[in-house]
Amino acid sequence: MYDFYGLSGKCPSGSISHTIRSGDTLYKLAQQYNTTVEAIIAINPGINPNNLQIGQIVCIPASAPPKPPCSGGFYYTIKAGDTLYNLANRYNVTVTDILRANPFIDPNNLQIGQVICIPGAVPPQPSCPGGTLHTIRAGDTFYKLSIQYGVSLESILKANPGVDPNNLQIGQVVCIPAHTPPQPSCPGGTLHTIRAGDTFYKLSIQYKVSLESILRANPGVDPNNLQIGQVVCIPAATPPQPLCPGGTLYTIRAGDTIYNLANRYNVSVDDILRANPGIDPNNLQIGQVICIPAPRCPGGTLYTIRAGDTIYNLANRYNVSVNDILKANPGIDPNNLQIGQVICIPAATPPQPSCPGGTLYTIKAGDTIYNLASRYNVSVNDILKANPGIDPNNLQIGQVICIPAATPPQPSCPGGMLYTIKAGDTIYNLANRYNVSVDDILKANPGIDPNNLQIGQVICIPCMPAPTPPQPSCPGGTLYTIMEGDNLGSILIKFNISVNDLISVNPNFDPHKIVAGQKLCIPPHKSGICPSGTNPYLITSHDAPQEKLVVAHLAMKFKISISDLMLANPNLAPSDFTVGMKICVPSK
Structure with missing residues (x-):
């Protein structure tokens, strides 16, 4: 039997003794005797509220008077030895402040368990090693906090002895203990307890496994916030993966054999064995990584079977016949396709494109x-x-x-800029964007319906956007404003000049970044020789078909773009590409 005030069972004046019975808690006793848990703890120093013993004697303070109002302060429960003087010093207030906040208090007769107001002070925060201090808000309960922080209600009660869970005060600070996560599952691996300085990177080196494998084995663990004592799983080290150029690395699962993998991926058993020298086909290990070589499918497409696929619907989808697919996949069972199986879809004539109006x-x-x-x-x-x-x-x-159908001729736009209407454009916002008036745009586009602009419609913006960049100097040449759809090749052909011609008088011009509205100086053409670093080629009569430009024919012949060919011959204009001319062709 525990007796906090001697074997006689006497309690301090103003209190009574109570013998603990089965089911008693300090909270129940506080309600039974119209007092508080804090008052009972204060009058029973050393009591463990979480380990009451049947037969234990505790002292119950007399019923306390109603708490005084305490706006801006906090409530304090008187303990043995407290005086107003030492409370004032402890909480940095004056005795007068405490007396003023507690009218009718007798400073010479404080009762253990008595609740008073400490004005204008912040209550001390509870000790909370390893946990989180939480400030009570309206509606908070210990039950809600246990769910919010993922800890048990019992652990919050243990971490806050003396706190009345039924009388939480807004602004009161309580301790939320740290959540101890369950040990992770770690089949075949090693459980490691985090020590000071540990990181997943260091552990990957220590255990000779990859950082990615540790992250996969510990889903939900924050690698940047490891806690000392936290238990993590270090997976077993895996052997190095085989080389598999052009193929697929596959991890062996229960029931796999080389034969069924060969069928699934449309390769032969010999192909797999050649790609995995030293493999024992009769002793595959679950988790073992092998190389599945790429199946042969010249000119066709390798396709991985998905749920619901049949040879018939694949034939329809790829515009080939069922027989074509079966011929390209000898040995395939069309009635037993496996999800993940790779088959060859032979090349087919693609379906004709939709072409409304074209x-x-x-x-x-x-x-x-x-x-x-x-x-x-x-x-x-x-x-x-x-x-x-x-x-x-x-x-x-x-x-x-x-x-597509030819677009109507673009409007005349001298001194302005042609603009193609986009979704959301209005005459008003175009006027604001290009610093012109609505009337200016309407005058430049007679007959336009400002309330029915069509996407793709080309209109004239009568002046360039503000601020207008300085126009390049162009002595002896012509200033040209780049229009939408222009590219390097089209500009060179249009004016019959070379790349070097264009760059020589436009030093800031980037031939790879052409922007509508940009002004260029177009100089007279000067022919020259092609630069080094390319293969010379002599233009013959076979390169000069009647229906197309020689430069266009050569670009197609060497499978390059006109722009690439012009860049390789920077001193030549499109008309310089004639029979007998030696040119430079970019090396592939």
């Missing part, structure tokens, strides 16, 4: 996007937009593309 055109030998744009009076960009995914440098004979 013309479907079949590519012939010698065709380029540039000469088709010239032939059909559309821009290169218009053709590219109408054929998304097309490779302009790799047109195939027989390929069908869409030639």
Whole structure:
């Protein structure tokens, strides 16, 4: 039996004794005797509120008077030995302040367990080693805090002895103990307890495993906030992965055999064995990494089977026949496709593109996007937009593309700039953007309907955006304003000049970054020799077809762009590319 005031069981004046029974808690006793948990703890120094013993004698203070109002301060429960003088010193207030905040208090007869107001002071924060101090807000309860911080209600009660969980005060500071996470699962690995200075990087070196494998083995662990004593999983070191150029690294799973992997990935058993020298096909280990070589599929596409795939719907999707797929995959079982299985889809004629309002055109030998744009009076960009995914440098004979309808002629715009309408444009915001008036734009575009602008419509902005960059000096030449759709090749062809001609009088011009509205000086053309570092080529009569420019034919012949060919011959204009001319072709 525990008796905090001697074996006689006597309690201080103004209190009564109580013998602990089964089920008693300080909280229940405080309610039973109309007092507080703090008052009971104060009158029973050394009591453990979490370990009451049946038969233990505790002292219960007499019922305390109602708490005085305490705006701006905090409540304090009188303990043995307290005086107003030492409380005033402890909390940096005056005795007069305390008396004024507690009318009717008798400073010479403080009662243990009595609750008084300490005005204008901040209560001391509780000790909370390893935990978090939390300031009580409206609506907070210990139960809600246990859920919020992921700790148990019992651990919060233990960390805050003397705090009445049913009388939390807004602004009161309580301790939320640190959450002890459960030890991670670590099959085949090693559990490591974090020490001072540990980092995942250091542990990866210490245990000779990769940093990524430690991160994968510890999902949810913050590698930048490891806690001393925290337990993490160090996975078992894996053997080095085999080289697998062009193939796929595969991790062996339960039930795998070399035979079924060969079927799944559309390769032979011998292919897999050759790609993995030293492998024992009769003793594959779960987790072992092997190389699956790439299956052979010349001219076709390697496809990985997904849920719901059949040979029939793949044939429809890729515009080939079922027989074509079966021929390209000898030994495949069309009735037993496996998810993840890799098969060969043979090359097929792609479906014809949609071409509303335009013309479907079949590519012939010698065709380029540039000469088709010239032939059909559309821009290169218009053709590219109408054929998304097309490779302009790799047109195939027989390929069908869409030639969009020719756009109406652009309006005349002397001294101004042609602008293509985009989504959201209005005459008002264009006027603000280019520092002109709405009337100026309407006058420059007679017949335009300002309330019905069409995306792609080309209008005239009567003056350039403000501020206007300084115009380049152009003695003996012509100032030209770059329009939308211009590129280096089109400018050189238009004015029959070379790259060096253009750069010599436009020192700040970047031929790889052409911007609509930019002004260029167009000088007279000066021919010269091509630079070194390329392969010389003599233009022959075979390079001069009647239906296209020689420069365009040569660009297609050597599978380069006109711009690349012009950059390799910076002193030549497009008209310089004639029979008998020695030019330079970029090396591939």
